[in-house]
Amino acid sequence: MEIESKLALLADQMRLEPAEEVKVRPSAGSSVAPCGFSPTALHDAVQAGALETKKNSLGLYDAAAPGGKRITLLKTLLTSACERDCCYCPFRAKRNYRRATFKPEEMAQAFHQMFTGGIAQGLFLSSGVAGGGVRTQDRLIATAEILRRKFNYTGYLHLKIMPGAERDQVWRAMQLADRISINLEAPNAERLTALAPHKNFAAELLRPLQWVEEIRQSQPGHLGWNGRWPSTVTQFVVGAVGESDVEILATSAYLFKTLRLARTYYSAFSPVSETPLESVAAENPWREHRLYQASVLLRDYNFEMEEMQFDPKGALPLDVDPKVAWARAHLTEKPIEVNRADKHELLRIPGIGPKGAEQILAARRRGRLREPRDLDKLGIVAVRAAPFILLDGRRPPQQLALW
């Protein structure tokens, strides 16, 4: 099979896996035809700024690498063959689906061509499980080693850790990749049983994430790729098996605080034909969005789980940003004086993030903040903050804000 055709087959379902891409993913119903473009023709098309859909059809996405640098990321698999039977997954065993497989050398060669041709600047490499987690991980590591050693590739590499991989393999992957990920898929063992009956939550998924942090804690960073250890991320499937936002965010909080994950991805469930969950309704994308917002509060804003505004069923409200929900409950009657608040308090105010809080603290050393325009000048969206603050002892005028 042609390399482009294989990539197109793999890309068809990889769109379900969130990675570092920054653009909206193709809609769940989009179908992808084999590309049929040569690397040269594709390069010309990409350079011309055209054919975004064609790029996506090969698994190429505009992405933000850690640190914010924008790159075109090839998001693909070594193989879409899989011996596991996760209930939501298009690659599950026995599903009637046209599979594609790359050998490590072939994948490394194909990506290297795309890299040197200016088509892709980064690689996110995953795989179906074929021959066990250990053997599959060996092939992922072999691909990374060929890229790094034979092709001297120094660009961005995000490697997936397979369920069942061994600690030494995790260690080796950490010496080759800028980022590694292990998808928990569910927030706990009970939910995982419904989602992926033959995956072991503690031993196969959580344990490797713990190994990563143990290695980071016990070994010097210069042993990692590029002189530092890779960041770690995970993904949850949201809305397939009745898990609540409380469950997902409680596990996310543990991952941020204890295992120092850089990010948790939330993927709103979308049913796939010929899977046990094909008749389960697709999850509302707003739930995914609210979970992302709440996870940022837990990770970057010092919010605790107890402070989140859940309904009695453990769900975040869909119609309001979780930070605004907290502020309405706590700050409407007791607004925060911006000229006296410490950083922790400033971060509680909608419209003020870590950078904005620093800007306010610096600006206060130069004089008092008296008007909404004083906040606007600092890059803060004063209209969002206005209902919850005092400026020099006075409530600022409020306008209708859209959030």
Ligand code: SF4
């Ligand atoms: S192990 Fe991965 S690729 Fe295989 S069925 Fe499960 S989620 Fe899909």
